[in-house]
Amino acid sequence: VPADVERAFTETIERDQRVEPRDWMPDGYRKTMIRQIAQHAHSEIIGMQPEGAWITRAPSLRRKAILLAKVQDEAGHGLYLYSAAETLGADRGDLTRRLIEGRQKYSSIFNYPTLTFADVGVIGWLVDGAAICNQVPLCRSSYGPYARAMIRICKEESFHQRQGYELLMTMMGGTGAQRAMVQDAVDRWWWPSLMMFGPPDHDSPNSAQSMAWKIKRHSNDELRQRFVDMTVPQAEALGVTLPDPALRWNSERGHHDFGDIDWVEFKKVISGGGPMNAERIAHRRRADEDGAWVREAAAAHAAKKRGARS
Numbered sequence: 001v002p003a004d005v006e007r008a009f010t011e012t013i014e015r016d017q018r019v020e021p022r023d024w025m026p027d028g029y030r031k032t033m034i035r036q037i038a039q040h041a042h043s044e045i046i047g048m049q050p051e052g053a054w055i056t057r058a059p060s061l062r063r064k065a066i067l068l069a070k071v072q073d074e075a076g077h078g079l080y081l082y083s084a085a086e087t088l089g090a091d092r093g094d095l096t097r098r099l100i101e102g103r104q105k106y107s108s109i110f111n112y113p114t115l116t117f118a119d120v121g122v123i124g125w126l127v128d129g130a131a132i133c134n135q136v137p138l139c140r141s142s143y144g145p146y147a148r149a150m151i152r153i154c155k156e157e158s159f160h161q162r163q164g165y166e167l168l169m170t171m172m173g174g175t176g177a178q179r180a181m182v183q184d185a186v187d188r189w190w191w192p193s194l195m196m197f198g199p200p201d202h203d204s205p206n207s208a209q210s211m212a213w214k215i216k217r218h219s220n221d222e223l224r225q226r227f228v229d230m231t232v233p234q235a236e237a238l239g240v241t242l243p244d245p246a247l248r249w250n251s252e253r254g255h256h257d258f259g260d261i262d263w264v265e266f267k268k269v270i271s272g273g274g275p276m277n278a279e280r281i282a283h284r285r286r287a288d289e290d291g292a293w294v295r296e297a298a299a300a301h302a303a304k305k306r307g308a309r310s
């Protein structure tokens with residue numbers, strides 16, 4: 001690579017400008033971006049399942065319309081992100097194959113079951129809240145198509161978070177049984193939500209390089225702390241307890257202290273051994289197989305058209 005080409009890339013990063021698809025970039029940068037964007041896209045697509053399971057059982061027409069819109073947004077985010085990965089030379093079919101063969105990861109959070117309708121609210125509040133916390137800084141990520149995708153995605157995530165919180169507020173104003181249902185969902189989702197931010201900084205192999213390339217703007221632990229600080233007052237307003245006896249305000253640090261995360265559980269879930277991993281992948285595989293004839297027909301049609309033109 002000529003020195004001036006490499007320098008142009010470095011200067012783009014230093015000046016906080018965006019790297020665009022046709023620009024030269026180091027192989028490692030391209031690989032890292034494809035990895036992160038693909039994992040993110042897979043998370044959106046797999047993330048349709050836990051809540052999608054409640055669409056037919058939503059308690060009212062209003063709740064059903066909201067949930068349908070939300071799950072459709074997630075499909076949109078996934079497709080949008082696969083397109084961003086394609087600008088780096090990735091092949092969408094190949095990415096899907098890697099997902100269903102367990103060769104590419106998706107977020108740990110979607111490997112837990114949704115047991116009651118309160119889970120829909122808690123996913124909106126905590127899971128989408130954590131997603132926003134992680135993704136707002138990615139609007140300034142150094143790869144242009146990814147950063148721009150994040151702007152739209154974050155707007156829709158804000159709606160998702162608000163619908164979740166509003167649903168929980170409504171349930172907390174209901175019967176004792178409804179309040180207990182919300183508390184139970186909070187107890188089950190709190191720790192997995194903290195795991196969404198990834199391993200602790202000292203055990204995060206990709207962080208240093210991704211921060212140097214300005215793909216990531218904050219470390220995993222920084223964003224996790226931001227999420228805890230943001231969520232504690234929301235839990236108080238809602239009237240639920242976060243299941244962590246070590247959680248308290250530390251006036252010296254100006255942040256909340258919190259208890260130890262179970263990293264053994266995290267590692268198990270991201271290597272395929274979580275409660276719902278097998279089911280999530282089996283469902284995605286089925287959908288891919290069921291849709292194969294559509295892709296084949298579209299390809300045959302495109303080939304025929306090309307033939308007619310030449």
Ligand code: ACO
Nearest residue numbers: 040043044106107108131195196197198204205206207270
């Ligand atoms: N679930 C699954 N895998 C994870 C998670 C998680 N919560 N956190 C980290 N990992 C994986 C990393 O992808 C990496 O895997 P790999 O190297 O085998 O590919 C490994 O664990 C080590 O982690 P890090 O070195 O910290 O990885 P990275 O620098 O990529 O940081 C992070 C992880 C913070 C998730 C980053 O990739 C990111 O910000 N991604 C974009 C956001 C995203 O994907 N969100 C999806 C869930 S939110 C939603 O869809 C509602």
